[in-house]
Amino acid sequence: MRHITIMDVPFLFTTQKAFSSLLAERIEKKLKTFVITANPEIVMMAKENPAIKENVKRATYVVADGIGIIKASQLLNNPLPERVTGYDTMMQLLPIADKRSYRIFLLGAQQETLEKTENALKNRYSSIQIVGKHHGFFEMTSKHVTDQIMEASPDITFVALGAPRQEEWIARNLSALPNGLYIGVGGSFDVIAG
Numbered sequence: 161m162r163h164i165t166i167m168d169v170p171f172l173f174t175t176q177k178a179f180s181s182l183l184a185e186r187i188e189k190k191l192k193t194f195v196i197t198a199n200p201e202i203v204m205m206a207k208e209n210p211a212i213k214e215n216v217k218r219a220t221y222v223v224a225d226g227i228g229i230i231k232a233s234q235l236l237n238n239p240l241p242e243r244v245t246g247y248d249t250m251m252q253l254l255p256i257a258d259k260r261s262y263r264i265f266l267l268g269a270q271q272e273t274l275e276k277t278e279n280a281l282k283n284r285y286s287s288i289q290i291v292g293k294h295h296g297f298f299e300m301t302s303k304h305v306t307d308q309i310m311e312a313s314p315d316i317t318f319v320a321l322g323a324p325r326q327e328e329w330i331a332r333n334l335s336a337l338p339n340g341l342y343i344g345v346g347g348s349f350d351v352i353a354g
């Protein structure tokens with residue numbers, strides 16, 4: 161697949177819609193997928209912090225979440241088509257998940273926000289399967305959370321711990337996690353909870 165490397169970070173050439181379809185295909189095939197929607201702050205952090213750079217390297221796909229990345233690609237005469245965000249990807253995957261009865265795990269945010277998010281999704285998508293959830297305030301190394309995900313065996317885990325914590329958590333735990341999609345979605349639960 162075509163990429164453009166900006167400050168050592170390989171960004172996938174894709175549109176928001178094409179990317180959601182690609183992820184849906186990988187879910188169908190039961191593959192393990194780690195997605196980072198990277199903004200300029202993450203690119204700068206990766207440059208300065210080797211641990212963050214390592215996390216970025218472990219991602220299956222890095223997509224451009226920020227106009228600054230798009231602008232940089234234009235300056236390099238290799239323009240990325242558009243922004244691809246965690247929130248929009250989540251919003252496009254949810255109706256597919258509803259139709260195909262995918263198993264969803266919600267990880268992150270405050271407990272109250274998490275519960276409101278679960279209720280909002282259940283109200284909006286009648287067939288959605290939320291197979292587990294956990295708030296976002298736990299030790300990075302806690303086996304309790306990965307065990308819970310293993311048990312729930314989700315097709316999609318939305319990880320809303322904020323950047324770069326969510327990417328660090330996914331990268332650290334990916335090998336212990338079951339196959340499926342793991343994507344950092346930042347403050348999306350706060351938006352959905354209203």
Ligand code: UDP
Binds near residue numbers: 295
């Ligand atoms: N959050 C969390 N655990 C933490 C820190 C933050 O679950 O240790 C949650 C926070 O409650 C919020 C989400 O992460 O729901 C996104 O936070 P923020 O808006 O700071 O992240 P960004 O969207 O900028 O990545």
